[in-house]
Amino acid sequence: MNKINSIRKDWSLxxxxxxxxxxILDIGCGxxxxxxxxxxxxxxxxxxxxxxxxxxxxxxxxxxxxxxxNAELDLSQYSNNSFDYVILSQxxxxxxKPKDILSELLRIGxxxxxxxxxxxxxxxxxQLLISGKMPVTESLPxxxxxxxxxHFFTIKDFLNxxxxxxxxxxxxxxxxxxxxxxxxSESVTGVNFFTHEAIFLLSYKxxxxxxxxxxxxxxxxxxxxxx
Amino acid sequence: xxTRFTTDTKLESEIAYFExxxxxxxxxxxxxxxxxxxxxxxxxxxxxxxxILVCHALTGDQYVAGNNPITGREGWWSRMVGPNKPIDTxxxxxxxxxxxxxxxxxxxxxxxxxxxxxxxxxxxxxITIKDMVKAQSLLIESLNIDKLFSVIGGxxxxxxxxxxxxxxxxxxxxxxxxxxxxxxxxxxxxxxEVGRQAIMSDPIWKNGKYFENNEVxxxxxxxxxxxxxxxxxxxxxMHRKFGRKLQSRDIISFGFDADFQVESYLRYQGKxxxxxxxxxxxxxxxxxxxxxxxDETFRKNIxxxxxxxxxxxxxxxxxxxxxxxxxxxxxxxxxQLNSLSREVSFLEIDTDxxxxxxxxxxxxxxDVIKGFLTNNFAKIDE
Numbered sequence: 001m002n003k004i005n006s007i008r009k010d011w012s013l014x015x016x017x018x019x020x021x022x023x024i025l026d027i028g029c030g031x032x033x034x035x036x037x038x039x040x041x042x043x044x045x046x047x048x049x050x051x052x053x054x055x056x057x058x059x060x061x062x063x064x065x066x067x068x069x070n071a072e073l074d075l076s077q078y079s080n081n082s083f084d085y086v087i088l089s090q091x092x093x094x095x096x097k098p099k100d101i102l103s104e105l106l107r108i109g110x111x112x113x114x115x116x117x118x119x120x121x122x123x124x125x126x127q128l129l130i131s132g133k134m135p136v137t138e139s140l141p142x143x144x145x146x147x148x149x150x151h152f153f154t155i156k157d158f159l160n161x162x163x164x165x166x167x168x169x170x171x172x173x174x175x176x177x178x179x180x181x182x183x184x185s186e187s188v189t190g191v192n193f194f195t196h197e198a199i200f201l202l203s204y205k206x207x208x209x210x211x212x213x214x215x216x217x218x219x220x221x222x223x224x225x226x227x
Numbered sequence: 228x229x230t231r232f233t234t235d236t237k238l239e240s241e242i243a244y245f246e247x248x249x250x251x252x253x254x255x256x257x258x259x260x261x262x263x264x265x266x267x268x269x270x271x272x273x274x275x276x277x278x279i280l281v282c283h284a285l286t287g288d289q290y291v292a293g294n295n296p297i298t299g300r301e302g303w304w305s306r307m308v309g310p311n312k313p314i315d316t317x318x319x320x321x322x323x324x325x326x327x328x329x330x331x332x333x334x335x336x337x338x339x340x341x342x343x344x345x346x347x348x349x350x351x352x353x354i355t356i357k358d359m360v361k362a363q364s365l366l367i368e369s370l371n372i373d374k375l376f377s378v379i380g381g382x383x384x385x386x387x388x389x390x391x392x393x394x395x396x397x398x399x400x401x402x403x404x405x406x407x408x409x410x411x412x413x414x415x416x417x418x419x420e421v422g423r424q425a426i427m428s429d430p431i432w433k434n435g436k437y438f439e440n441n442e443v444x445x446x447x448x449x450x451x452x453x454x455x456x457x458x459x460x461x462x463x464x465m466h467r468k469f470g471r472k473l474q475s476r477d478i479i480s481f482g483f484d485a486d487f488q489v490e491s492y493l494r495y496q497g498k499x500x501x502x503x504x505x506x507x508x509x510x511x512x513x514x515x516x517x518x519x520x521x522d523e524t525f526r527k528n529i530x531x532x533x534x535x536x537x538x539x540x541x542x543x544x545x546x547x548x549x550x551x552x553x554x555x556x557x558x559x560x561x562x563q564l565n566s567l568s569r570e571v572s573f574l575e576i577d578t579d580x581x582x583x584x585x586x587x588x589x590x591x592x593x594d595v596i597k598g599f600l601t602n603n604f605a606k607i608d609e
Contacts, residue, residue, distance in 0.1 A: 023568075047570070053577060053591075060542065060572045060595045063602025067561055067573045077562040 010089055010115050010199065011037055013173055013181070017113055017201045018042050022084035025049070025109065027071045028091045032059035035066075047083070049074060072096055078108040087113045090197075093149040103165065106204055111170070115199040120154030120192040123177065138177070139196060155184065155192045162202065171201040230369035238332050239296045240264045240289055240325075243366055250361065256352035260341050263366050264332025265289050265324035268308060269316030271372070276607060278372045279314060279600075280363065281323045282380030282387035285455075285512055286504055288331035291323040292316070297331060297503050303586065313597035314379065318604070322370070326387075327362040328354045328511045336435065336507035348507055349435025356383070356519045360390040364398065374398055376607070377600060381405035381585035382552065383512070386519050389560070393521070396536035401603055403542045403596060405585045406549055408556035409563070410522035415551060418458050419513040422451030426506050435507050448506040449497025456496045461548040461581035465489060522559070532567050541571040542599045544592060546584040572599070 011034045018024070021043050026035050029048025038044040048066040050056040056068035067074065071088075072095060086109030088101070093116055095101045105112035117139040127135035134144040142149065153161075155174075162169055172184035174195035184191050184198060231244040243263045250258045266289045271278060281291050283303065288295070292302040292309045308314045308321055325333040328351065336351040367375060378399050380388040385407025392402050411419075429447030431437050437444055457465075469489040473479065476486065485491040521527045541564055545557035554575045564571040576591050578584045585592065 053575070057574055057576075057591050057595055060574055061598025061602075063598060063606070065540070065570045065572050067565065067571065068575055069558075069561075069573065074562075077565045079566050079568065082568045 007033075007090070009175065009179060010197065013175075013199050014087060014089065014113055014115070015041055017171060017199070018044065018085055023047075023082075025078070025083045025086045027075075027086065027088045027105075029059060029064070029066060031055050032062050032064040032066060034087070034089065035059070035064050036062070072101065075101070075104040075108060080107055081110055083109040085109055085111050085113055089113075089115050090117065092116050093119075093151050093153065095151065098151050098153075099161065099165070102161070102167070102202075106167065106202065110203065112202045113199065114202060115197060116153070116158070117149075117197050118155050118174075118192065118195045119152040120156060121177070121196050122193050125193075155195055155198050158198070158200070162200075166205050168203050168205050169200055170203055173199045175199075230365075232369075235264070235332060237296070238264060239294070240266055240332050242332060243369055245362075245365055245369075248365070250358075250365075252352060252358040252361075253355045254353045258327075258334070258352065261327065261334035261362065262332070262338075263324050263327070263334070263362055264329075265322060265366060266291065266293075268292055268321040268323075269319055271320040275372055276374070276376060277318065277604070278320045278322060278367075278370075278375050279377045279379060280367065280375050280391075281308065281314070281321055282363075282378065282384035283323065283326065284380070284382040284384050285516065286452075286500070286509075287384070288329065289323045289325045290331075291321065306588070307593070307596070313593040314600065315597070319376070319600070322367070324363055324366055326359040326383075326512070328359070328508060328515065330505035330508035333362075335505070336511055337438070337505040346438050348438060351507065351511060353514060354511060355515050356386045356390050357394065359515065360387050360394055363387070363391075364395055367398070374400065376604060377401050377403060379403040379405075379596075380407070382407060382582065383516050385552075386516065389521070392536060392539055392541070393530045393534065396534045396539055399539065400607065401540035401542070401599075403544070403599065404557075404560065405544045405592070406546060406552045406557075406582055407560075408552050409527060409559050410520040410556075411517050412556070415458075416517045418454060418551075419517055421454055423510050423513060425450035425454070426510060429506075432506065435510075437506070443501060444506045445498075445501045448501050448504065448509060449494075451506075451509060452500040452504075453493040453497045456493060458551045459581055459583040461550065461579055463548065463579040464581055467579070468492075527563050531563060531569075536569070539569065540599075540603055541569060542595065543571060543573045544585075544595065545573075545575045546581070546589075547575055547577045548579045549582040549584065551582040 023045045026048045029035055029050050035046040035048055039046055049069050049071050050066055051070055056066050059066040086105045092098050092114055123137055124135040174182050174184040175197045176194055177196040233242050235242050246260045287303050290302040292305040295302050310317045325331040328335045330337045336347045340347050378388045378391045385404045388402040388404050391399055426432055426444055426447035429444035431442045432444040472488045474485055474488045474491040479486050485494055521530055543557050543561050545554040561571055561573040574595055580587050
């Protein structure tokens, strides 16, 4: 799959994860392509953030609510639970602090949708094993010195992080390099080996508010946001 | 309310008279009658959904496009407003009015006090951005327009657009806010104060009564304009335009003539400004900008959240080299609106032309304004 097709495929899978009439924040929204698709097909109310000035200007000129800014600095301005879904498509690996971003996604959104290329794919493993050089593939086409992708991780790594952060994986879709689609949670063996790209629908575990003994007040733990 | 309209042929402008209206302004003073000079461009459609109010900056006027009879030059935003321009008058009905306190036909210090043959001068009450917008809202009402599609402005015009969103959210659908801020900063107040001191220390100013002898505090006003003009540019733009180039000479004079082109340029700016602007008006309008402040957290939360403004769309634009209203000030507005989940778009345009960029050739500014208006207008048309 080439890059454009892969993004289109990504978008149409993201669309299947989203209910009608919801409020959505698309981080790294480009010129608003996914926003347009979700407005048309899901009657969504969309907002976007885009780092690239020209893409942001295009999106605004196309009539979308887009803020020219840096997600790593500018997410703090959004209030808790102000969106139904926050989407981070193929960008987590380019973030300075992926863990912080992940917790921000689930602070401002009830649910988060995250997609990324799997560094555990067999082609990548094979390249590193055989050539001894940093892998360059269709989904990760950059050489090590000019890649925007600064944090490489595999599906296993991601699952571990979600576990550590008490994040619930509601749905997970994997794509092979041929574009074949499967449910990651159901196919246990070899998933990390064959998944080329992965898309996750995430939310927080629904905890009961933690009650702290006090004569007057009931405190709820801040980091646990109930949907 | 009954409003009388006339056309001033000398000013080539419409004038709306609001008589015995007793406008209570923010200072507590009451202006019993006033007039607003305005121009319109394009045609109001049958449903009255295509009206746009353009708010001018500190030294602007109602001549946003076409000929300006006061300067004999093109309107101040004629590159933006007109047929097939980004603010397309084939599609939109554009209104631009001279602000209250201005000097291009609206009631201000230059005009005669009600029922007397003496000008207001220093007796004009201190007005604010809120008062200007209140007067504009009365004008819009008198034109029988219930809802403006958009309010657009740069600099002091941006302050007015924001004020519209705060005071009359139910009478507008969106604002385009360019090179503005939630507040006038200490540095901005400081520059204004230097300008005002220049005017007031001109012996001809005479506590604002210079008109009694048919005089104008030219030196003070031109110095005020010169310093203000520096703040509208950027160091890079100045260097690109002038460098250290000499004016009409090959060697420096070892005197205080305008040796350098930049000096000559500033002197020209000051001199030509005196011919078109009233010194007292300059004092009042700079003061109105100084008083603008929605920065305080409590106040902006109240103003923006306790308003029927959920439907409003905001386009906020800043310029990378604008140090008078820097990007950080625009981002404060964006942050505030985003924290309230409002529909806001924001773009910082990369340019070296400084604060004045909004008046100059900036293709990206044209694109976003045109696209924002066209697409949002198509949505209400559906």
